[in-house]
Amino acid sequence: MQNIQIRMRNVRFILVALIAALTLAGCASNKPQIKKVENFNFASVNTFFVKPPLNSVNPTIENHLAASITDILTRKGLTPVSKEEADVEVGFFPSTALKENGKSVSIGLGTGVFGRSSGISLGSIFNIPVGEQVTQYQNLQIDIVENGNFIYSAAGSAELETHDSITIQTALTELVNELLEPYPQKLSDSGD
Numbered sequence: 001m002q003n004i005q006i007r008m009r010n011v012r013f014i015l016v017a018l019i020a021a022l023t024l025a026g027c028a029s030n031k032p033q034i035k036k037v038e039n040f041n042f043a044s045v046n047t048f049f050v051k052p053p054l055n056s057v058n059p060t061i062e063n064h065l066a067a068s069i070t071d072i073l074t075r076k077g078l079t080p081v082s083k084e085e086a087d088v089e090v091g092f093f094p095s096t097a098l099k100e101n102g103k104s105v106s107i108g109l110g111t112g113v114f115g116r117s118s119g120i121s122l123g124s125i126f127n128i129p130v131g132e133q134v135t136q137y138q139n140l141q142i143d144i145v146e147n148g149n150f151i152y153s154a155a156g157s158a159e160l161e162t163h164d165s166i167t168i169q170t171a172l173t174e175l176v177n178e179l180l181e182p183y184p185q186k187l188s189d190s191g192d
Helices: 001-024 059-075 165-180
Strands: 033-036 047-050 088-100 103-109 119-122 126-129 135-146 149-160
Touching: 047 059, 059 088, 059 103, 059 165, 149 165
Parallel strands: 047 088
Antiparallel strands: 033 149, 088 103, 088 135, 119 126, 135 149
């Protein structure tokens, strides 16, 4: 019975994340969408666990995202711990969208630059030849969940002007910062 509940929770998370990613792909604005439960006591959250994404495609990018999320939440005063000890779980869902002349062309899961060819492979789903008039957007949704309930959700996208791994990592770090910046800072107990 517990396995069924876990599977249903995972399916629900995938559906919510996919809907958010598709919504982001259709948005003309890159302004992040951030929602949090207003009456939730964020001061009660001391520890967190970052879950690997359900759409795992590029471990290097995913590890970078998890490290960025961990760094920012640690600066907010939270402590990373194991899943069993965590007050909240943090899930993230990266996706990629392409637009040609302002219209969505396609969407793929994950992101990445692979191989020595003159193309971009997005989540190993398809290739776009370099030189095409296509704009690539990296979309990201971050959800913070306590006991199966969403308490904070942020989604946004970053336009990628170049397609090298360093540029993608930099853009993703900035996007994670933008998405988690509104998360409440934990006040120190020292009274500083």
